[in-house]
Amino acid sequence: MNITLRIWRQPGPGRPGHMVTHRVDDISPDMSFLEVLDVLNQRLTAAGEDPVAFDSDCREGICGMCGLVINGIAHGPQASVTTCQLHMRSFADGDVIDVEPWRAGPFPVLKDLVVDRSALDRIIQAGGYISIPTGSAPEAHSILVPKDDAEDAFDAATCIGCGACVAACPNGSAALFLGAKITHLGLLPQGQPERDSRALAMIARHDAEGFGGCSQIGECTAVCPKDIQLEVISRCHRDVVTALFHHGEQQEGPPEDQTGGNLASGPAGD
Amino acid sequence: MSETAMPPESGLFSVGAPIADTKAPPGPIGERWDVRRFNARLVNPANRRRLSVIVIGTGLAGGSAAATLGEGGYRVEVFCFQDTPRRAHSIAAQGGINAAKNYRNDGDSVMRLFYDTVKGGDFRARESNVHRLAQVSVDIIDQCVAQGVPFAREYGGLLDNRSFGGVQVSRTFYARGQTGQQLLLGAYQALERQVAAGTVRVHARHEMLDLIVVDGRARGVVVRNLVTGEVSAQFADAVVLATGGYGNAFYLSTNAVGCNATAIWRAHRRGALFANPCFTQIHPTCIPVSGEHQSKLTLMSESLRNDGRIWVPKLAGDGRAPADIPERERDYFLERRYPAFGNLVPRDVASRAAKNVCDEGRGVGPGGLGVYLDFADAIARLGRPVIAERYGNLFDMYRQITSEDPYRAPMRIYPAVHYTMGGLWVDYDLQSTIPGLFVIGEANFSDHGANRLGASALMQGLADGYFVLPSTLAHYLAAGPYPSVDETHPATRETLAAVRERITRLLAVGGRRTVDSFHKELGTILWDHCGMERTREGLTQAIAAVRALREEFWRDVTVPGSGEELNQSLERAGRVADFLELGELMCIDALHRDESCGCHFRAEHQTPDGEALRDDEHFAYVAAWEHTGGPPVLHKEQLAYEYVELKARSYK
Incomplete structure (x- = not known):
């Protein structure tokens, strides 16, 4: 196969970027999309040109490090896969393919196709955990979890934190990422004690990072390589509302930065 | 030990003084870990915040260790080359994690997990370490369940188990085919909780390029910020390496493309012995x-x-x-x-x-x-x-x-x-031969002998990080804080200069071949001669070929760009340069081990039906190699089997 790639090239953070056309000839349909970029980079390097910077690590669809917008779609045309698991058999000989980084305010471009996704870590820091110091756990079988709950929690927990949901969302919302973690922990008995505080703190951090609100468009779930369902966002919203209600009952009122955020508002800020 | 066991190629290396693991207490094996913990010094909680620890790598071992040390109150600085700690390649482990819970009532026990692991490793692992691993395995499951790891369950709500290779009981806990992911996210979340608490700072997109050794102790690291290219020295009272294995020396492996040996190899060059480098799992x-x-x-x-x-x-x-x-x-x-x-x-x-x-x-x-x-x-x-x-x-x-x-x-x-069973040599405390340098998870050599059983890597990573290291490291730190070190110390200056000089050299070669072409060629040499079947002749050829390739690399590699920017070619060049040195040591180790055991199959040593033929008389030892710049020096740690009878492994 011969293809033409039009790739976003940007020398560094905050610098202007533009699309550059690169032809890649003689590739196999069994190659992954990232292996085509490898081949291109070998040729650019041999020709004394600057290779294309892009992130990847496990190359088996689980680490969440890779992620490209391919022909306008996060992770490309095939559903339920990451960019590293997209193979050239999904394309035709002679195709012209646009390749861009995730584009969202909270994900600044570092170089070419590499973006900074540390905002997602900060959402987890706000409460995406169960507080259980090492060594203090009870015997594993003292906690019974109904099989269906365990399965549903697992489905949400398979989120790989790639950020495709944000890249696809017209509002630049990370609601699917946020909802996946709130659903995973909220469905388990171990997650109950911190359920209210978790929901309030995580959504507050989500908004403070500049991610937009969810308006239930569903682009996120359409591109999610792990098929995280839109339902997790509903569960997240329910937990936030319930937490606000509980806070009202206790007449404490939520802390100032835990207002429930852009719960159902539109795009954030600019 | 008989001199006849020494291969004629011994000009490739020399033999130094034997070493011993002096930290494992004597006495009944079931009591050793308790005794060691009881005899360990403790650090008063109020004093812990004055003590600092650097952790390199955020997989199951590094992530769980950093989180636990942070909870304990130490100041922890964590570095990983990925963009977030959650990417570490533990994430890709699929099948499960072993623990001697005996929930199936099928005859499992700590002793049986210990026995299976020693036998599975073809009698080239230390009994004391393996028994401790089996003991703490049960605590790991408790910890992970409490964290919310969504293990597979049965209809009654209890945990499900499956069986794995090399054993006849069902002791493997799993989360569909994504057990590593779920366990790592548990450790990652515990780590991020400590980041929020202010005990841990995570430096993502940073790569360790050297170890700072002051007065014989590991006191810091030199790291490169992979976004800006800035090279800096970082200091602490102790350094923990949790950087995984070196399977990518073969170019093609199941490792993530970023996995590398640079941290352990640089530590090796600074004096840490490298144990059993030829033990690689296919x-x-x-x-x-x-x-x-x-x-x-x-x-x-x-x-x-x-x-x-x-x-x-x-x-x-x-x-x-x-x-x-x-x-x-x-x-x-x-x-x-x-x-x-x-x-x-x-x-x-x-x-x-x-x-x-x-x-x-x-x-x-x-x-x-x-x-x-x-x-x-x-x-x-x-x-x-x-x-x-x-x-x-x-x-x-x-x-x-x-x-x-x-x-x-x-x-x-x-x-x-x-997977690589080999790695930096550590004692029972998981401390390398450089005081203050601890090595955990796949990066060390300690528990799997010449072959690792399935679902035991996750067990070892978490055992080291959650339970073993926090006790043994405290013992070391209790003697601190150590005298402060800064950028002006001669050792720091020398290390920083060496790192900068190497980056400059890589960029200055200006040859014609790409880094990847060298990496692929090295991988082919190792796969052909130091892979599933090894021979004296093939290994001898491979050593010469690796040396020639390394010489060519430094003469003809091309690394575009500069050191002051995000430069993925430069990152790979440094890693491949280290693989080119490690690859030679892997072949020397394989050549010197003139027997077959576990993964190490020397065609010259097999039974009539083609099974591995060990030579316990001459090779029941850990081969720990010292870097000299010239031929490496072999230090032997003799292995003693008191609880598992040393006999031919049979799965028939």
Whole structure:
């Protein structure tokens, strides 16, 4: 196969970027999309040109490090896969393919196709955990979890934190990422004690990072390589509302930065 | 020890003083860990915030260690080369994690897990360490469940188990085919909780390029910020390496493309002994190579061998489609050769058997480098939904990569480099030969001997990080804080200068060949001569070839760009330069070990039916290598077996 790639090239953070056309000839349909970029980079390097910077690590669809917008779609045309698991058999000989980084305010471009996704870590820091110091756990079988709950929690927990949901969302919302973690922990008995505080703190951090609100468009779930369902966002919203209600009952009122955020508002800020 | 055991190639290395692990207390094996913990010094909680620890790597071992040390109140600085700690390659572990819970009431116990692991490692692991691993395995499951790790459960709400290779009990806990992901996210979340609490700082997109040793103690590291290119020195009272294995020396492996040996290799060059570098696990069930372009290999979990049957045609060169080959013309070679364990023999045994049938011309698929892993019987017996529930994501991954449907046709699999049992030498406290430098998880050598059993890597990573290191490191830190070190210290200046000089040299070569072309060539040399089958002749050739390639690398590599920017070519160049040194040591180790054991199969040493033939009289030791700049020096740690009888491993 011969293809033409039009790739976003940007020398560094905050610098202007533009699309550059690169032809890649003689590739196999069994190659992954990232292996085509490898081949291109070998040729650019041999020709004394600057290779294309892009992130990847496990190359088996689980680490969440890779992620490209391919022909306008996060992770490309095939559903339920990451960019590293997209193979050239999904394309035709002679195709012209646009390749861009995730584009969202909270994900600044570092170089070419590499973006900074540390905002997602900060959402987890706000409460995406169960507080259980090492060594203090009870015997594993003292906690019974109904099989269906365990399965549903697992489905949400398979989120790989790639950020495709944000890249696809017209509002630049990370609601699917946020909802996946709130659903995973909220469905388990171990997650109950911190359920209210978790929901309030995580959504507050989500908004403070500049991610937009969810308006239930569903682009996120359409591109999610792990098929995280839109339902997790509903569960997240329910937990936030319930937490606000509980806070009202206790007449404490939520802390100032835990207002429930852009719960159902539109795009954030600019 | 008999002098006759010394190979004639001994000019390649010299033999130094033996070493001993003096930290494991004597006495009954079941009490040693308790005794060691009781005798360890403690640090008053109020004093812990004055003590600092650097942790390199955020996989199961590093992530769990950093979180636990942070909870304990120490100041922890964490570095990883990925963009977030959650990417570490533990995430890709599929099948499960072992623990001696005996929830199945099938005869399991701490002693049996200990026994299985020592035997599975073909008697080249330390008894004390392995027994401790088995003891703490049960605590790991408790910890992970409490964190919210969504393990597979049964209808009554209890945890489910499956069995894995090399054992006859069901002790493996799992979360579909994504156990590593779920365990790592548990550790990652615990780590991020400490970041929020202010005890841990995470420096993502930073790579360790050297170790700072002051007055014989590890006191810091030199790191490079991979976004800005800034090189800086970082200091602490102790340094923990949790940087995983070096399987990417082979270029193609199941490791992530970023996995590398630079941290451990640089520490080795600073004085840490490197143990058993030739012990590399070739995993039997991986998707075969499809072409020259391949950048990595993908594992299909060993758990598939619970329900899949491995076979090849009886007839060499049989070109028929698998469905057209009748039952009587199939050779279920593992079931035939190993009736007691069948398809669940250990990985080294299964890989070698697959290689043998392919060498006989009975391999399937392109190039004849593959065997079938067939689920037809299991689907007929259990139904497709059950198989989908157990292995759905693996089947999907296989179909995605090969465009073949494993529900309808058997998978094709072939062995691939997967894990390295070798690593930096550590004592019972997980401390290297450099005081203050601790090494945990796959980066050390300690628990798996010459072959690791399935579902034991996750167990070891978390055992080291959650439970072992926090006790033993405290003992070391209790003697601190150590005198402060800064950028002006001569050792710091020398180390920083060496790192900067090396970066400059890499950029200045200005040759014609890309870094990847050297890496691929090195991988081919190691795979051909230091892979599933090794010979004296092949290894001797390989050593010369690696040396020549290394010389060519420094003469003809091209690294575009500069050091003051995000430069992925430069990152890879440094890693490959280190693999080119490590690769030679792997071959020297393989050549010197003139026996077969576990993964290390020397063709000269096999039983009449082709099984590995150990030489316990001469080689029941850990080979720990000292870097000299010239021929390395071999230090032997003799292994004693008091609780497991030293005998030929049999899975028949």
